[in-house]
Amino acid sequence: MANFLFYTFALLTLASAVLVVMNKNAVNAALGLLLSLVGVAGLFVLLDAALLAFVLLLVYAGAVVALFLFIIMLLDTTPGAQKPFSRLTIAASAIGGALLLLGVLSLDERSVLPSLTAAHAIPTLKNYAEQLFTTYLLPVQLVGFMLLVAMLGVIVLSRKCTGEDEPKTEGQP
Amino acid sequence: MSAVMQLWASLHPVVQMLVKGLAVIGVMFPFGGACSLIERKVSAWMQGRPGPNRAIPFWFAWIPVIGPFLQRLGVFHLLADGGKMFLKEDSLPGHVNKFYFLLAPVLAMIPALTTVTVVPFGAYLDDAGRLAPLVLANLDVGILAVFAVSSLGVYSLILAGWASNSKYPFLGGVRASAQLISYEISMTLSVLPVFLMINAPGGDGSLSLFRVVEFQSGTSGWHGTWFILTMPLAAVIFLVSLFAETNRLPFDMAECDADLVGGFHTEYGSMKWGLFFVAEYSHMLIGSGVFVLLFLGGWNPLPWVPLERVAGWLHLVDKPLLLGLLSIVIFMGKGLLFIFVFMWVRWTVPRFRYDQVMKLGWQKLLPLAIGNLIFYAILIAWLQPKF
Known part of the structure; x- marks a missing residue:
């Protein structure tokens, strides 16, 4: 059951995070971010960190994304009007992504988590x-x-x- | 009876939770609808008219006393309204963003019905003679869960306003989101003194709503006093914020019909509109439930007269089913009292202007809530060693 829930929430988080980045419509992206945050909150609940989950929902899902939406709607961004990426942007995002991947890999390989005390x-x-x-x-x-x-x-x-x-x-x- | 219990125990836990959840929603949803009837009757009473009292199916008119009584109560108007909502043409305007337009009413229902899971609505004495809550999920972060999930309700308003793709609904949606975010802060701050009070130093710390009621279940001194008596200002701030959060008059900026036609739901019709309506009433029901738990002693009948004592008087100690029902009746009674207060205020106080709403929220309620918190923090730190 816990495994099933973990995969559901993880899939939800990742899929909606991809939606945030790939979508051209800003409103869709903001709502994707909302879904992604809900997925992360679900993962927190599975980790017995209910407080963290609900604070995340309260602050980010409840207020911050609402403000994003607010701004997007006030500015009335029309989808599809963006310019194609420049070479510099592509290079920078590739390097950034590679660094992130490297960081995660090194964390997985070398890191030593502090042992949990009973308290x-x-x-x-x-x-x-x-x-x-x-x-x-x-x-x-x-x-x-x-x-x-x-x-x-x-x-x-x-x-x-x-x-x-x-x-x-x-x-x- | 025992056969039923055995069958119940043999079910998978997930199925059990599903049945429980559906049962609670099955009670909430009609109650939300019934609130609209109460609203019509209360407004009629306040304005000196009879209110809805005509509709009756002819076979009901044959029943001597009950038939005419139900007719005068307007019960069948409620059923007729519900039927109308479902049977009306479900129109979809051509200029809307279809996906979000259809999503918004559904989104309105999700937080309204999800918050029910963490609100305890009654209590009974378990086998060990200890008070146990009747609740779907007795979370340690209870109140935070209520605030977190209900804060998601803002999206239905924003999306409904935006997806309608027309001027007035959009303004309504924008106003609603600004208002909801503003009043959330005072609301959260106003309940903090209650939790400072129930968490004695050295304890584990809890935000559970059940613990709040437990604290108010004493028989003498501070432990039996309802928080509305010790913290009246916090109760007032919470109540005002609750009005703003549920979009009720005098705070119904989102749907203020004088300058916004119908606000965010102008373009909606039939059951899509009905869902917004039921969601608003469900929010009201849950809001009054939380108020009753926090400030009015939950299911305790009177201050300093806890439920256990009443159970002793009525010999209900070893009958958890009856005691549970009694506690639910007491809790619902207090909740309905607050539903009446909501309506009383709606038909008495005129609507605020939008700038007044913002001013009240940020310049009056928020400083008041912060001052209230500091005052009670000092007071509790000073008094707590003495009791």
Whole structure:
């Protein structure tokens, strides 16, 4: 049963991921990404990481992809209008793909996973919290800071500048 | 009875789960439809008119008391409406994106019916005399699962609006997605104090909805107090966000008929439209169920009077079937009370403007929810050692 579910979810994830990359219609691609995320969430559930699965659904499937769709629809991209790939793009993607493959292969060949201690065998909420607030406190803070910077950047970039005077704000009579 | 139990036990677990799931959906779906009848009757009552009271098949009119009573209740209008939905011409406008146009109503139903799996709707005493939940999947991440799956409901609105390929549905879809994403944050933040309260330091930590009800099942002191009494502000924020998340008036920006014709479902007709409708009511049912579990003590009849005590009074301790039914009745009763509140508000409060909705969400509810969380975090840290 678990095997059957694993193959189903893995197939779903991979097939929809291919759809994301290959599809010319941006809406199809975004929905492919959604399906792919749902597949990954299913794989997480099979690994007893229900929390991770639902956070993935909540944040990425529920909000981030919705925003993607939002933008795609607002910009109204017409499918088929893209230019053919340039040689540089093809070369770069080939090198990138090769590096990724190499990375995965070397991970498979040489890597040594840290042995699981008894406390971490079952990923309870407490374990997640403890790790996030002790061992990985700095990375979490850094990621949060990065997101803040990105958000401020968006606010700065999207401000309408009207020449010398202050940017117009809404609600002025 | 025992033969039935033996047959049940001999079934494959997957078949068992399938039967259970279908049973729950089989109850949810008609309930969603029945809500539309309740809506019509409640609105009629509030506006001083009789409401639907005409339709009756002639053979029912022959039954002396019950026939006319059901006629006045408008039950047959519900059946007639359902029949109409299925039998109407299923038109497909020429200018739509067919695949997504047909997919959207189906997508609306999936999250609405999937969230049911993790919401406990009753409890019984098992052989060891301990309270066990009646739920399809008692997940440790309960509330997170509810939020995660119900957040997927936004796609049906966006896709319906976009695939309709016409101006007003599109605006409706865009508004809906912005609104749903905005209010999700305050909703999630408003329930955090509840989970801070139930998770004492040193425990394993749980987001299970069953644990929340267990905490409210005490007989004295903090453990019996329903969270609406200790955290009224959190309850209010949750309720307002719930209205926004279910697209109900005064927040029905997505289908606001004054300026958007019919919103995202303008181009839909017959059962495709009906699915959106049933999905909205299912969301309402689940939302009120979660509210009852979080803030109103779930299946406990009164604060400080838990279900176990009532079971002792009524001698139901060793009758799990009856006790389970009793708990479901209590739970559903409270849930229906909230369905009434939804309708009460709908027929009382006028609709907000879109900018007011956004302002309320981001500038009022969100800071309030964060303040509420910080206040209760400090309070609980200070008080928890004392009880």
